[in-house]
Structures are given as C-alpha cells and as structure tokens.
C-alpha cells in the first residue's frame with residue numbers, strides 16, 4: 001500500500017467551444033477552497049467575467065481566483081503585456097490589494113511589448129482581408145512566433161537589465177526587417193530598452209519560480225486550479241486551423257505552461273455554453289444569422305469582453321463538444337447560460353454533419369477549409385416557457401430543460417456536474433463535486 005497525506009485533486013478549467021463559455025465564473029466558484037489559481041497559456045486576448053453581487057470584474061490576465069483571496073499565478077505559457085496587467089491591478093485597488101504575497105509571475109513568461117507585437121498583429125491582419133483571422137489585435141500571434149523563434153524577451157530577463165541591449169537587438173532584427181518591407185517606421189532599440197526598464201521597476205518583485213511554488217503547494221497537501229483561456233476549438237494544433245489562437249488551449253497545456261507533471265492536471269472540468277458563440281472568423285456550422293441568433297446575442301449579452309465585438313451566435317454543437325471532451329479528457333462538464341434559452345419554443349442540437357455527401361458523426365478533422373463545407377444534422381427538442389434564472393437546485397428546472405441537458409450529456413460522453421443559471425457567482429446548480 002502506498003502511504004501519504006491525503007490530497008485534494010487539482011481542477012483544470014477548459015473551455016470546450018470557441019471561448020467565452022464562462023471559464024471566469026467557474027474558476028471563481030471553484031477557487032473558494034483552493035490554494036492557488038494559475039493561468040497557463042494565452043494573454044490579454046482572454047476576457048473573463050466574474051460577477052459578485054452588484055460588482056462586475058473583467059480580467060484579461062489576472063487569474064480569476066484573486067477574488068477569493070487566493071495566490072494568483074501567471075505561468076511560463078502565458079504571454080504577458082505588463083502595461084495591461086498594471087491597469088488590472090490598479091482597477092482592483094481598494095477591493096483587492098495586489099502584492100507579491102498574492103501574485104506570482106513565472107520568470108519564463110514571454111513579454112508582449114506595446115509598439116512591437118500588437119503592431120505586427122495589425123500588419124498581418126491587414127495583409128489580406130480574405131485570410132484575416134479576426135484576432136483581438138493584442139499581438140498574441142507575433143509574441144508566440146518570437147517565443148518559438150527563441151528571441152522573445154522573458155520576464156526573467158528583467159532580473160538582468162544589463163543583458164537587455166543584446167536581447168532587444170535580436171528581437172528587433174526580424175521585426176524591423178518586416179516593417180521596412182511594408183513601409184512602417186523602424187522600432188528603436190533604446191525605446192524598447194527604456195520601456196523594459198520601466199516594466200522591471202514594477203514587475204521584478206512578482207517574478208519567481210512557478211514550477212517550484214506549485215510543487216511546494218502540492219507537497220503541503222494543497223489544491224491548485226488551472227484556469228484555461230480561449231476555447232479548445234481555438235487550439236493552435238487541434239482547433240479550426242488557421243482560424244485559431246496561437247497557443248495550445250487544451251488540458252495537456254497545463255503541464256507545459258505551468259511546469260507541473262501531467263498527473264497534476266487533476267479533474268478536467270469542461271465548460272460548455274448551452275448554445276454556441278464565436279468571435280472572429282472561421283467555420284461555424286450552427287451559426288444563426290436570423291432573429292433567433294439576434295435573440296441569443298441580446299438575451300445572452302454576447303459582446304466580447306476584450307474587444308467589444310458582437311459575438312456570432314448559434315445552436316449548441318455536440319459534435320464539437322464531443323471532440324473537445326475527448327481531446328482534454330473532460331471528467332465532467334459545467335453547462336453555462338442555460339437561462340439564456342428560456343422562452344424559446346424549440347431548441348436544435350447539432351449531432352454531426354454531412355460533408356461532401358458523407359455522414360460525419362464525430363469531428364476528427366476540425367481544419368477550417370474542410371469544415372466550411374459541413375451541413376449540420378440536427379435533433380429538435382422542445383423548449384421551456386418558464387424562467388430558469390437563478391435556480392440553484394436541479395429539481396427546480398423545468399422538465400424540458402432537464403431533457404435538454406440529458407440529451408447533451410449523452411451526446412458528448414461526459415457527466416454534467418454543474419449548471420449555471422445566471423451570471424452571478426451564486427446562480428449555479430451544483431450536481432456533483434469535481435472529485436476524481
């Protein structure tokens with residue numbers, strides 16, 4: 001028999017559609033009993049909302065668990081815009097004061113530099129409107145390119161300011177070559193060095209070894225929540241390429257982006273909106289461009305947190321969710337925004353597609369060009385005409401709402417452990433705990 005102290009399993013929160021599933025709300029909900037909450041990929045392209053009573057918090061970079069007073073951790077897999085982080089910290093002042101006691105940033109985190117990466121993002125997006133991704137314009141693609149190219153500036157570089165000139169020269173070599181090619185003004189190395197020196201004054205006290213800290217938390221029997229950003233269909237390798245973000249967004253990324261073993265991923269909680277939304281370009285077989293789509297956008301307040309863009313809306317696509325449940329090995333699901341469907345006479349659920357005259361029941365190939373030809377196959381279920389807003393008990397749900405949830409659960413092969421019935425922290429039905 002193995003001996004050891006009993007440990008609470010970690011929880012990994014992953015969006016199973018195209019983002020904005022409600023990851024922020026569920027991270028906050030599950031953070032109450034945790035010791036640390038960790039972002040492990042993405043940057044300030046993310047927009048996570050937590051509503052507590054009358055207060056609305058919108059985070060781009062700060063892990064949502066900060067609101068429960070937990071240690072907030074930014075892992076090496078994140079791309080960090082220091083200027084944006086300082087804005088978020090200032091906005092929290094008074095309610096939550098941030099100090100190195102409750103915020104830790106990995107020395108391996110790559111830095112998004114204003115004037116460099118967002119500008120390169122814009123240059124790429126402008127190149128051809130037909131192939132534009134519809135990015136958030138935050139410089140996400142360019143900074144991940146620089147990281148893989150081995151010349152991104154890392155948070156840890158701010159601990160050795162004397163080394164910056166050589167590193168900045170290396171960073172600017174390609175950026176300036178491209179800028180010259182498209183008639184943009186070259187970036188001066190000294191401007192970037194000055195900016196990084198300013199960043200250092202603020203950031204250095206927060207920089208540390210995330211992998212070691214998380215190791216110590218677990219050794220002491222603690223619990224860690226890993227807060228995913230973007231959705232699984234935006235994963236650079238397994239999403240709707242090339243209409244994706246530039247990081248891996250599925251559960252396996254936890255290990256790489258936070259420096260923990262795969263065994264620490266813990267309970268994978270997949271977040272699924274009761275319908276589907278997408279911001280930006282790319283395939284979306286169940287998209288509704290009619291009044292029902294407009295109804296979902298209005299009733300669900302579907303406007304991007306980061307860019308304010310209206311989100312494209314459509315029916316739930318269980319072929320998408322079955323794929324993303326599989327990719328991350330989701331142990332359970334949280335269904336969000338059920339209340340948004342209140343009052344619709346009937347609901348359609350996509351269970352597969354017809355592509356090139358062939359039936360496709362499971363989405364093994366999610367590449368954009370292939371999936372653009374997909375015709376959805378639907379099952380129609382009756383709606384419910386009463387309000388589910390704020391219901392906290394599964395028995396309180398209308399029978400047709402329960403049937404809708406049961407149908408989804410069967411299609412995607414993962415148990416529903418909670419149902420969110422409103423944006424507020426406590427508007428949630430807890431069916432089971434995320435325990436392995």
Ligand code: GDP
Nearest residue numbers: 020021022023024047048049337420421422423
């Ligand atoms: P995230 O990026 O996955 O964290 O999600 P966002 O915060 O971008 O988008 C989710 C939106 O839905 C936010 O405005 C939330 O406040 C809201 N929301 C979350 N859960 C529910 C719910 O159950 N019902 C309703 N009506 N709104 C919700």
Ligand code: IMO
Nearest residue numbers: 019020045046047135136140229230245279280
């Ligand atoms: P959260 O964490 C929804 C989308 C963009 C675009 C594509 C690439 O709030 O769910 P990028 O700026 O990452 O290079 O853009 O990805 N996108 C998101 N869509 N929610 C997000 O984050 C997103 N982050 C990026 O709209 O289509």
Ligand code: MG
Nearest residue numbers: 020047048305
């Ligand atoms: Mg969001």
